[in-house]
Amino acid sequence: MKENSLRLDFYDYDLPKGRIAKHPLAKRDQSKLLVYQAGTVEDRHFYDLPMLLPDNSCLCFNNTQVIPARLFFRKPATEQGAGALIEILLLHPLEPSSVMSEAMSTQHSVTWECMVGNLKKWKSAQVLVQKLIIADQEVTLEAELIDSNQKLVRLNWNAGISFAEVVGAAGKVPLPPYLNRKNTAEDRQRYQTVYAQNPGAVAAPTAGLHFTDQVLNQLMQRGINFNELTLHVGAGTFQPIKENDIKQHNMHAEQMVVTRENVEKLLNAEQTIVAVGTTSMRTLESLYWYGVKLSKEPSADFQISKLYPYEDDTPKQLSLADSLQNILNRIDRLKTDTLVGETEIFIFPGYQFRLCQGLITNFHLPKSTLILLIAAFVGEDWRKIYQHALGNEYRFLSYGDSSLLLRR
Incomplete structure (x- = not known):
């Protein structure tokens, strides 16, 4: 060598x-x-x-x-204007299981280690909300930053459906950064x-x-x-x-x-x-x-x-x-x-x-x-x-x- x-x-x-x-x-x-x-x-x-x-x-x-692992949440608007856009990139599931198949089939609540865009504008314990339509029913998806140092995010939803279905409806495909473009329906x-x-x-x-x-x-x-x-x-x-x-x-x-x-x-x-x-x-x-x-x-x-x-x-x-x-x-x-x-x-x-x-x-x-x-x-x-x-x-x-x- x-x-x-x-x-x-x-x-x-x-x-x-x-x-x-x-x-x-x-x-x-x-x-x-x-x-x-x-x-x-x-x-x-x-x-x-x-x-x-x-x-x-x-x-x-x-x-x-x-999985379409990029999730976007908008903070509530204020008198100063529209709320900040928070981007969450799912990395590793932690609760209720670190086993991927079990995490994806979980219903109601999961906790993941994530990358978080605009992290400084998202306070710990602040809950962000997104409304979705999945299989003709309205689903409320909530994201809570439970540890800003570890970047741990808890996601809760109100319907008896799997996390795979939730992220399939809410997420976007995480294209490689070197493509330097927005994703499309084709992706x-x-x-x-x-x-x-x-x-x-x-x-x-x-x-x-x-x-x-x-x-x-x-x-x-x-x-x-x-x-x-x-x-x-x-x-x-x-x-x-x-x-x-x-x-x-x-x-x-x-x-x-x-x-x-x-x-x-x-x-x-x-x-x-x-x-x-x-x-x-x-x-x-x-x-x-x-x-x-x-x-x-x-x-x-x-x-x-x-x-x-x-x-x-x-x-x-x-x-x-x-x-x-x-x-x-x-x-x-x-x-x-x-x-x-x-x-x-x-x-x-x-x-x-x-x-x-x-x-x-x-x-x-x-x-x-x-x-x-x-x-x-x-x-x-x-x-x-x-x-x-x-x-x-x-x-x-x-x-x-x-x-x-x-x-x-």
Whole structure:
């Protein structure tokens, strides 16, 4: 590893603003697809994907669903004029449950950790009100700031409906800040994968935005295996790295949901595991390290800290099969089929991949955690890949084009 390979400035490149895709293409699978394998780069289109994957590939999807997590409340008007507009961005549920599926199905009241716009103009305990019409009934939604330091917001509503229904009616899609535009009606559908199932993300797993039902059907006809996991993508994915020593970056935690079926499918040693997106890759690699934790403590919590894979006391020779079997044993002991955990895993150059041999992903911001993950996966060829994309009119970031990166 080069001496400067853990310095942030080594992962910089010039991204002209005009190369950032502000809107999606008319058809999802018409995007360009850069194919990288064994040091070579080829230009294709995403609809070619079914014929490009290795035989016996297993595509691992993140089936999280983006929620319209941006809520707006207007403070009451005063003699001085209209009341201030307060923006709430939902981040993590806390009560009555921190488990996303339970929080989204809750009725009447929830408490979330949030980002709050115009926070200084919202006093603690002040209740803001919004009137909604949901399924032909009037619903009163109230927001109360219960802790201004922690930015904890309690939301109450008067109808016996789920929070998912409430936020679906009241919220707006939280587009990435670098798009620098207001969201449109189109975004509610297009900033979402066609296979999204489990509500809870505040950012889309954008590698999956290119898939269509037609592409998925062609993949199945080809005999490609599917494995759907869940990682609820948080707003921390957009958090810039500020320290030049990348290991000092404060990684965000994101909630994972993994089933017995997920783990059993991964135990097929003959398959080539291809992660659809960096979120799927982080989930898959976190699974291996959870199995490592279980080898040392059979009742260990399903939580992976950012530098756990790099710690000196981590076992060096625990096979993937043994790690996954540890997880199945844990599932059996808990008498459940589903594990809910959190990962902060930070994948940067020097990381040894345990599950993933392929990655489908978009093109990422310079000096970001995601470009570090790409560099960890393909080595210094990340520069070749990005120079090719910049020189051949690829569109970048969330609504941009795609790449298929294969390590073998």
